[in-house]
Structure formats: C-alpha cells, structure tokens
Amino acid sequence: MTSVSSPVPHGRSTLRTVQVLGGGNAGSSAHVRSLAAGLVARGVRVTVCAPAEADHTYDFSGAGAEHVHVPRSSDPGSVAALRAACAGADLVHAHGLHASFRAALALAGRRTPLIVTWHSHAHAEGARAHFLRLLERRVVRAAAVVLGTTSDLVDRARGAGARDARLAAVGLPGRRACAEPADPDPARPKTRAELGATGRPLLLAVGSLDHQRGYDVLLDAARAWRRLDPLPLVAVAGEGPLRAVLQRRIEEEELPVRLLGRRDDVAELLAAADLVLLPSRWESRSVLAQEALHARVPLVATSAGSVPELVGDAAELVPPGDAGAFAEAVVRLLGDPERRELLRDKGLRQAATWPTEDETVAQVLSVYDELTQHRPLI
Template sequence: MTPVSSHSPHGQSTLRTVQVLGGGNAGSSAHVRSLAAGLVARGVRVTVCAPVEADRTYDFSGAGAEHVHVPRSSDPGSVAALRAACTGADLVHAHGLHASFRAALALAGRSTPLIVTWHNRAHAEGARAHFLRMLERRVVRAAAVVLGTTSDLVDRARKAGARDARLAAIALPGHRTPAEPDEPDLARPKIRAELGAIGRPLLMAVGSLDPRRGYDVLLAAARAWRGLDPVPLVAIAGEGPLRTALQRRIEEEGLPVRLIGRRDDVGELLAAADLALLPSRWESRSLLAQEALHARVPLVATAVGGVPELVGDAAELVPPGDAEAFATAVVRLLGDPERRELLAEKGLRQAATWPTEDETVAQVLSVYDELTQPRPLI
C-alpha cells in the first residue's frame, strides 16, 4: 500500500487527527483501536477522545495514540472537554451518532473538517425516534464526509441531507487465520463440556440482551428443537436489560437454552459450535457474522440491515421476526452435513472479499487527504 502524505496543509510537519467515541460499542471501539494503530504507523498523530473505561478495554494508548478522557454524552462537561481536545487538530473523525453530535457542537465556529462514521443505526420509538432523526440531520449537515458501514446507512445519511456519503471499508480487527478442518482444536471439547453440549449440537448466539437482538424470536424457535434427538443446546453470550425476562421464559417453557453472560472468549465459543445464530431485527456489519464465517461455522441469520450484503450466499438467511422460518432453517442444516460443509467453504471465500485493516486505513487516509491537502487555484 502506498502511504499518503502525513503533512498538514497548515505548515505543520504531521497530520493530527482526533478520533471521537461515545460509550463506544464493541464494533466501533475495536475499529477505532485498529484505525489508530494504522494511522500512527503511517506517521499520523492520533488523539482518541473516549471515556477512560474504553481506553482500559481497548488500549488506545498502547496503539500509539494519545487518550483524552471525555465523559459520556450525559455529562454536561463532555462538549467542553471535547472542544479543548480538538484544538489544533487538522480534522476530527467521530464514530456513532451521539459522538458525532457532540463533535459537531464542539467544532461550532471552527473550520476544522468533521468526518463521521456510522457503524450502526440508533433505534427508538415515538418522541425519541423523532429526536434521533433530528440529531442525524444535524450531524450529517455538519460533516464534510459521512462514512456508512453498510449501504443502507449510506442511503440513510443521504436522505438526511449529507453532502458526501460513502460506503466505509471496515475490517474485522485482529482476526486470526482460521484453523484447517483437520487441525485439532484442543479448546473445543473443554468448552462444549463446560456448556453441557457433550453428545448434542451446540448452537451459539452472541450479543447484548436487548430487544433489537431478536432473542424472543430465538426462544420461540427453540421450542421446535425440543423434539429433536439429540436436543440441540442454544448458548447465548451477552448481558442486557432482558436477561431476567429471557431467563424466566426459558425456565417456564423448559427451553434448551443457556444464558452464559458476557464472555471474552467469543472466538473460542464460536469455534466450538456447530452453528452460529443471528436472529436480530437489525444489524449493520455484524461482528458475530464475520467471526462465524472466518471460523468456518455455518450461520443462520435474519436478512436485515447490512447482513445480506456482508455474507452473500455464505449463510442461511430468513425473514426477521419469523420464528418458524428460523427454526426450520436450523433443523434443515443440522440434518444436512454436506450443506454445512458447503457453507463453511463459502464463508471462507466470502470473508476473503472483506477489506483488510490496511485497506481500511488507506481509505480513511485518502478521505483525510481530500479534506486537508491544499487545492490548486483555478
């Protein structure tokens, strides 16, 4: 890859960027960590503005970036702290709607270019949905460029009034090359034993326990699997506000489902699974889908948001909210080892088409150059 210039148009020797995160979900935080490392390696000065707990988890400082603690959006001092951190920056790159809105407020009255990456779509109903649409309009009109991680997010930004909206190249940071099929995985039997999946299929879902994830539909589908022999076990890794309600339903209906809480070994969990499940009502660039395809684990997912664009024909896709269709797709795959192997191979081929971390950094740097290089006089 040919590196772009790291010289500022203002006579400074090095381009200085500020990356802004809000609370930062796993996808956007991991992306910013990867992006920061790539930018620093190419001679760019990077400041990451994020809550201190995000730096503890993602170690932006360890990537060579300066970390500045900026409280979450609910803190009244967050915009002032962000405005101070952005002083002297050549450009500011904000990730997510709330972080982008605060960045726009912090840059008010300044000529510093603002780049925005939308990693996901904010979900709400009623008055809050109207408020979020107002935030979106304010953000995209303040941004010089909006990068969307999926085509529908790009379209959403354009409809909201973006001057320049483009599809972002987003890599899956730090993924490992998947093991060959005949390579022994010593962790697999241990994990399956821990979860209680010895002698039965293990179906793995990962994500926060909130309404968007569609776990109510997954539990409804699990009723259909109770009649299989052996009965598959569904393990759901994650925490969230629906945990109590989901656990109560699992117990009352006798469902073959375990809530295993937040885990830091998702890669190993997926590698031990027979199928990966993604029943979401909306997803952008799903980390679970990417990890599953890299790990050669067949995926059953809902055809929502950026999922079809991401996985192509390398997964079984079903309509959102349709428990019967989801259950049928799982049963069909469990009974068809040849189809599972075909999806595993297709998954590897599809994953090979996704952007690398180098390509992601290259795209971002090209946008930075557009916004900071002096334009010739006509």
C-alpha cells in the same frame, strides 16, 4: 495488522487527528483501535477521545494513540472536555450518532473538518425516533464526509442531507480476509463440556440482550428444538436490559438455552460451536456474522438490514421475526452435514471479498488527505 509507515510529505506538518467514541459498542471501538494503530504506523498523530473504560478494554494507548478520557454523552461536561481535546487538531473523526453530535457541538465556530462514520443506527418509535432523526440531520450537515459501513446507512445519510456520503471499507480487526481454515481447536472439548454441550449440538448467539437482537424470536424457535435428539444447547453470550425477561421464559418454558452474560472468550466459543445464530430484527455490518464466516462456523441469520449484503449466499437466511422459519433452518442444517461443509467453504470465499484492515486505513487516510490539502507548511 501489518502496515508500512508513510513518511510525512516534505515541508508538511504531521497530521493530527482526533477519533471520538461515545459509549463505544464493540464494533466501533474495535474499528477505532485498528484504525488508530494503522494511522500511527503511517506517521499520523492520533488522539482517541473515549470513556476510560473503553481504553481499558481496547488499549488505544497500546496502539500508539494518546487517550483522553471524555465522559459519556449523559455527562454535562462531555462537550467541553471534547472541545478542549480537539484544539489544534487537523480534523476530527467521530464514530456513531451520539459521538458525532457531541463532536459537532464541540467544533461549533471552528473550521476543523468533521468526518463521521456510522456503524449502525438506533431503532426507536414515537418521540424518540423523531429526536434521533433530528440528531442525524444535525450531524450529517455538520460533517464534511459521512462514511457508512453499509449501503443502507449511506442512503440514510444522503436522505438526511449529507453533502458527501460514501461507503466505508471496514476490515474486521485482527483478521485477514484470506485466512486459511484453522486446525481443530484443542480447547473445543473443554469449552463444550463447561457449557454442558458434550454429545449434543452447540448453537451460539452473541450480542446485547435487547429488543433489536431478536432473542424473543430465538426463544420461540428453541421450542421446536426440544423434540430433537440429541437436544441442542443454545448459548447466548451478552448482557442487557432483557436478561430477566428472557431468563424467566427459559425457566418457565424449560427451553434448552443458557444466558452466559458478558464473555471475553468469544473466539473460543466460536471454535466450539456447531452453528452460529443471528436472529436480529436489524443489523448493519454484523461483527458476529463476520467472525462466524472467518471461523468456518455455519451461520443461520435473518435477512435483516445489511446481513444479505455482507454474507451473500454463505449463510442460511430467513425473514426477520419468523420463528418458525428460523427453527426450520436450524433443524435442516443440523441434519445436513454436506450443507454445513458447503457453507464453511462459501464463508471463507465470502470473507475474502471483505476489506482488509490495511484497505480500511488507506481509504480513511485518503479522505483525510482530501480534507487537509491546505494544511500549513512547517
């Protein structure tokens, strides 16, 4: 990301912020890394509180931030560690519900402003759903500002009692919204051969193997593709609690699906894919959908959550949970090269409407300025 450093206003102390992550899913962790780099470039002191493994993966220190290891929420010492790390901060910015709740507890009795960004919301039923709603209410009432990455998250925060909830500009880290089509990837044939997709369509899905991602529906849809010639291969990159269940179905039903586990080469997988699949029951600001459109790979997705708001008419959208509609959309798209090319072009145009990393940092910094106008003079 290219940024221009902003000098500290004359007579004003350097702004010090603390960014708080919980377990840190890929989207929020990448966002914090990008945000940290942009803030540091503008003269802001940034401390990132996150588990050590998150710093190993996202290198917050390499972005110029100080990293402080704070255990996950299941660790009873996490709030005390966070309270110590936030001492002396001008403001605290927490990302995600559990991180925000711990930040609120850590700041209890202090006048340090709390900003919260919601990147998604957890789906649950019964007692757990009630517990999560209580957490949401506690968090939004403690926050000076709640930033939601999608309009439905903003509405959710307002419904929970937020004093100030706004739509967040969230740029896709490492990308430019006006990116030009890339040259064909020379590694594409090698990647496809390694996956067993030489001479056949490669369909890619990426995400944790849990109920929300809708992989059971994807497997239902894959049964319909067995009649195609050549037979498409579905590659799923990700790990999660449903792996054993999904693998058993794949083997018992002889489905053309491979579970790849965790991968650090998603960009290479995208470059090798013919279609990207997003069968989720709910999504917020899907990183995979953004990556697919940037990479000019046609996307078939469910119209769940904020996906329609994000992709517009640049993807094939079907109702969530409808395996038949999902299967038909894939078959139709595989047989229509003109439609695929149209979606590639529409994808780039849609991506050009998304915020850039610089715009993301500028919005966040404007919120910080609002909340710290009366910081002490040097």
